[in-house]
Amino acid sequence: MTAATRTGTAIDVGIPTVRTAPSTAGRPDVPELIDTFGRTARDLRVSITEKCSLRCTYCMPAEGLPAIPSARLLTGDEIVRLVGIAVHRLGVREVRFTGGEPLMRRDLEGIVAGCAEHVPGVPLSMTTNAVGLEHRAAALARAGLGRINVSLDTVDRAHFAELTRRDRLGSVLAGIRAAQDAGLAPLKINAVLMQETLSGAVELLQWCIEAGCELRFIEQMPLDADHEWARENMVDAQTLLDVLGARFDLRAIGRDDPSAPAEEWLVDGGPATVGIIASVTRSFCEECDRTRLTAEGTVRSCLFSDREVDLRAALRSGADDEELAQSWRAAMWDKWAGHGINAAGFVPPQRSMGAIGG
Ligand code: SF4
Numbered sequence: 316m317t318a319a320t321r322t323g324t325a326i327d328v329g330i331p332t333v334r335t336a337p338s339t340a341g342r343p344d345v346p347e348l349i350d351t352f353g354r355t356a357r358d359l360r361v362s363i364t365e366k367c368s369l370r371c372t373y374c375m376p377a378e379g380l381p382a383i384p385s386a387r388l389l390t391g392d393e394i395v396r397l398v399g400i401a402v403h404r405l406g407v408r409e410v411r412f413t414g415g416e417p418l419m420r421r422d423l424e425g426i427v428a429g430c431a432e433h434v435p436g437v438p439l440s441m442t443t444n445a446v447g448l449e450h451r452a453a454a455l456a457r458a459g460l461g462r463i464n465v466s467l468d469t470v471d472r473a474h475f476a477e478l479t480r481r482d483r484l485g486s487v488l489a490g491i492r493a494a495q496d497a498g499l500a501p502l503k504i505n506a507v508l509m510q511e512t513l514s515g516a517v518e519l520l521q522w523c524i525e526a527g528c529e530l531r532f533i534e535q536m537p538l539d540a541d542h543e544w545a546r547e548n549m550v551d552a553q554t555l556l557d558v559l560g561a562r563f564d565l566r567a568i569g570r571d572d573p574s575a576p577a578e579e580w581l582v583d584g585g586p587a588t589v590g591i592i593a594s595v596t597r598s599f600c601e602e603c604d605r606t607r608l609t610a611e612g613t614v615r616s617c618l619f620s621d622r623e624v625d626l627r628a629a630l631r632s633g634a635d636d637e638e639l640a641q642s643w644r645a646a647m648w649d650k651w652a653g654h655g656i657n658a659a660g661f662v663p664p665q666r667s668m669g670a671i672g673g
Pocket residue numbers: 599600601603604605616617618619651652653654
């Protein structure tokens with residue numbers, strides 16, 4: 316049986332039907348994860364669970380996402396093996412663990428340690444809501460985690476509870492302090508830019524400057540589980556700049572590198588900065604260098620593409636590393652040009668952000 320015929324498992328949980336490995340017609344015979352638009356994926360996002368400890372209104376329904384049976388989640392050893400294939404055979408240079416919420420997995424420290432051993436020298440990071448992180452930050456740093464991004468939209472307790480449907484701000488702030496004490500740096504804060512967060516944007520930036528965190532605002536994309544996103548309601552980067560500019564002196568300093576999603580501004584002459592990820596109004600899809608692995612082991616070449624390729628089924632039916640690598644290459648050769656949010660007839664993907672991994 317070839318790797319291509321091993322794929323093709325149907326997956327539910329509000330999740331698209333997974334296709335057989337797409338055609339690689341016309342693809343040059345190179346090991347890297349190239350696509351037909353001239354891009355090469357070097358940055359791997361690995362979702363390790365769909366579960367989350369919060370219920371952010373723009374991400375998850377109040378009742379949470381349908382649970383994925385544990386047998387359909389990648390095991391820790393499978394994650395380590397696939398990360399190794401991505402690095403050793405496909406040219407991936409950095410790995411970020413996402414969810415859902417990665418801290419919901421008890422074996423997170425083991426996954427990090429396994430990856431650190433299997434792909435030494437490759438930066439390992441995590442996007443987290445930081446709930447409960449105070450008890451695990453030191454162990455994660457010892458396991459080999461290098462840095463974290465914390466998703467945090469407000470430091471006002473009542474507003475936090477309203478946005479996340481959980482009164483857990485205290486745990487988040489304790490987690491941030493513990494991560495800093497453990498040396499997980501630089502610590503970045505990601506805030507979703509919405510009408511609800513615009514009024515607190517100045518206070519959040521001030522708090523981040525004082526706490527020694529790098530704040531980035533992210534334009535909201537149509538990846539909410541309730542499908543309530545509407546272009547006319549979204550707050551764009553320019554509106555935020557107007558609000559922050561009324562309080563702070565902002566000087567544009569551009570991007571770290573062309574594929575970095577955040578544009579940066581120096582705040583009050585520095586050294587503090589604020590970033591904006593203008594995913595919708597200043598799309599950076601042309602420079603995208605990301606590949607994604609979902610918690611069930613499918614390759615998702617783009618956040619917005621429901622065309623996924625199932626590596627878990629192939630892996631569990633005995634595919635060797637090179638067969639898995641070849642399926643991954645095929646998935647990326649099939650990558651879309653970009654999200655197409657601004658095009659007429661745009662249709663959001665079936666999976667919400669929580670079910671993809673941020
Ligand atoms: S929408 Fe797709 S192509 Fe664009 S930056 Fe995100 S993952 Fe990359």
